[in-house]
Amino acid sequence: MNPVVGRVIWINGPVLRARGSRLVTMGEMVELGEQHLVGEVIGLAGDVMTIQVYEETAGMKPGEPVFGTGSPLSVELGPGLLGGIFDGIQRPLPVMEMQKGSFIGRGIRLTPLYHATRWQFTPLAQIGRTVSGGTVLGTVPETQQLVHVVMIPPGVTGKLVWLADYGEYGITDPVARVQTDEGEVTIPMLQRWPVRRPRPVRSRLEKIEPLLTGQRVLDTFFPLVKGGAAAIPGGFGAGKTITQHQIAKWSDAQVVIYIGCGERGNEMTQVLQEFPELVDPRSQRPLMERTVLVANTSNMPVAAREASVYTGVTIAEYYRDMGYHVALMADSTSRWAEAMREISGSLEEMPAEEGYPAYLSSRLAGFYERAGLVENLNGTTGSVSLIGAVSPQGGDFSEPVTQQTKRYVRCFWALDKSLASARHFPSVNWLNSYSEYIDNISNWWQIETGMDWRALRAKAMEILNEESHLDQIVKLVGPDALPDEQRVTLETSRLLREGFLQQNALDDIDTYATPRKQLKMLSLILHFHERAMGVVRRGAVISSIQALAVVNTLIRMKAVISNDQLDKLDEIGIQLDQQMDELEALYR
Amino acid sequence: MSDWMSGGQQISGLSKVEGPIVVVEGTGVVAYDEVVEIIDQNGRIRPGRVLEVGENLAVVEVFSGTAGLSIDGTRIRFLGRSFQIPVAQEMLGRIFNGIGEPIDGGPQPLADRHADINGQPINPTARVYPRDYIQTGISAIDLMNTLVMGQKLPIFSGSGLPQDQLAAQIVRQARIGKAVGEKGRSDDQFAIVFAAMGVKNDVAAFFRKSLTESGALTRVAMFLNLADDPAVERLVTPRVALTLAEYLAFDCGQHVLVVMMDMTNYCEALRQISNIRGEVPSRKGYPGYMYSDLASLYERTGRIKTSTGSITQLPILTMPNDDITHPVPDLTGYITEGQIVLSRSLTQQDVYPPIAVLPSLSRLMKDGIGRGKTRDDHSRVSMQLYAAYARVQDIRSLASVIGEEELSTVDQRYLAFGRAFETEFIQQDAGENRDLETTLSLAWQLLSLLPRTELTRVTEADINRYYQEKR
Ligand SMILES: Nc1ncnc2c1ncn2[C@@H]1O[C@H](COP(=O)(O)OP(=O)(O)OP(=O)(O)O)[C@@H](O)[C@H]1O
């Protein structure tokens, strides 16, 4: 039983004040009242502590006891995370459902991981060796596609004096003993780590490999790297969630952490029902086996929403420490920022812009800084890539969360309301979006595909940019007034938009494209451009080019030709040349 | 949650009255969110609720307002529980005020049980993802913004637009959908829970009349907070209504359609309380917690594994100045699963229902339609209509500059398509109930006005099957 450290004196929604501040530390987790609601100390002033409460406070009264726990808000790390779904403070939602039914009650205390499960442990370390944080002790097959690496927790250094034999163990059973300066320490598979503190690494590395998403507009035009950070801002219905789901499904990360932060319940249910049935194209195993879900929906307590982002990123770092590439999606970081605003508002703190607290920017920075490609303490290389959705009020990107986020990410996928309402998806605006990682990964594309990605990309961007200039003229005088060469540019950009940039997440073939398919498609469209220019220069009229059968083929190829039939794209290239040759022959 | 404490404490005298809020000192132990009764000098009782508590102090909101209260002559009784209402099947067919008391002259319904009006969040693992569509008989909804059972789909309206007629038509015509060609018509009817917040008397009367005429009144429960009723009470009305809806759906297994109007009035009341309390505002004076507050209403929608019932929400709001970026529609759109936007310009062209399809969206549509559910080509036809109609907008603005005669023939065909789309597809009578097959063939007739090479969102197979070129 935890000791009583204070008494509640004031309650206002998700925050309360209590007397007894001398017995707790800043950031300490506390329990409140007879129901033992969970809270965290977020302020100390004189005799009084301020506490944010992770559960609904209705019914709480002044005078109720505050119990100290002596430790900060932490997560449990160990085998059993993958495939799981937790709330913002890592309570396992399926277990809550079993115990309490369909609705989330209060005062439920559960261990995040199921401690009774026994895992097959294979020892790998050598007794007698010096070990320290990160040292690999052994492995556990956590799912069929992922080996869980059991490590010495950061902060422990000494001589390994005992290591468990090959066999089955629970996560709290000792698997090693280390002789340290302070005495012998017993190490179980289970680690606890305070969520607000980044897990240590040896060094940060230069990022050189793309995080492939299978989404053409992202991979080809605005690529993210493994260990990078990206933001997806967009008004409601612009496609943030679908884009994040697509990345969770098809990215080449080995572990995916998906945080539903203050968003819809049905969206989490959809992931829960869909992911076990979808197959990872690389491992051929169900996607759920590499996924951890953190779900603190919009109607769940707002303080737990604030914590959910930290819970998620700490789990991500833990798998990174094992040497994996981890991708984390947070939908939506604006709801996280609003949780800070609500809590700050209840405390009557001095606000900065639009009611957000002054520390908004530093919290965002602290989050995005936890991305990175690193050399781990144990010498392995791993990464955490962060992808945050941003939901600007009124779809206006000048609001504080979007602006502050922009300072800390290098990849900005600006979603566009008018594209979305014309059902151009993903509605990533190719003129306002950017990626600062182009230089980092040009080599990778060259080696991986043997094609000059950078040049193809630049050419396509040039055509799209020119289109936006020509559009201004077309709006005034109509397309007929343009010379035919410029009309070829318009035609090519239509092909780029409809045949390449648009990608239907709901189409079985189109939903995901390999880098090779992406580049082959792009070079076909650019080849069309070159040939069409040539033919027009010889005197052909634009309508004769628009009438070519291959135009329709180029628009439809994305959903007709699957990733494993790419030679069919070469056949389209042959048709293209034939049709252009025939047309050209008329003008010799 | 019903029995947190002993309750029954009574205090005489207030220390402050400000708008709908009173502050009481000298309290013993009072719980956050506890319900109270405020008894004025004439012995009349007004209900209220605790918003904030300190040691010996409570801030209380009085639902029916504080007019007539005096500092010394007022007593407050703390009831020691949360706000609860009785729920029962027999509440269907009845009319209540905004806090759930009968106002139709009938007796207090016999409670099956009492339920806390705040409800509790549904555990996402306990939900069933909604996949069954509702046929509303309205083409612009059924084909392009399909409503799904368990969805929250608001109507974004503007002052003077026919949102009432549209909502009433949906309520009258809503049926559980069937696949095209599937035999038999479903007779399953929805129980309807209607929550009015700050709505004009004649609007409430219109709904009552429309529901009576269609014989639906026995399956409707109405909760009315009218324009001249106290504003603060509005904060309770939707919660009371949703509490009954949850009982009907999840305890009794019924399909429930909840109509809540006007959410803009609800948000006004929220803003009013927040301003009086001196809270830091976010945009346009609305409180920073408005998103969470609205979510605590809108998320009370859906289906759960342990019940066959469902709650579908149709909230209605007016966009101040027709501005979709105003905080009320904006935050609503961020929470709900799409929106049906009404257009002033279509209304001016006498198109009913004036649904602006481009900014409208149904997010749950994708899993509720297609092969086996509606028809295989449904989703692609819808996408094609969107793309083509978006193109019409561009061509119209070009035509306004260079003149229609100067347009290319393809562009002229788009214009013809656009006109027909508005006057034949969107347009239908308030009494017209189109089945999905009719709507789909209408859509193909319109697409046949365009050259087949323009139809890049449907497949070649779709075109071969349904397209019949018209020039
Ligand atoms: N890549 C895509 N392919 C097909 N449809 C898409 C795609 N992206 C978005 N959509 C459509 O747009 C709708 C809205 O997308 P989504 O739910 O991702 O929006 P959002 O930006 O997350 O909105 P909110 O901020 O309200 O959560 C989807 O329901 C779907 O119909």
Ligand SMILES: [Mg+2]
């Ligand atoms: Mg979303």
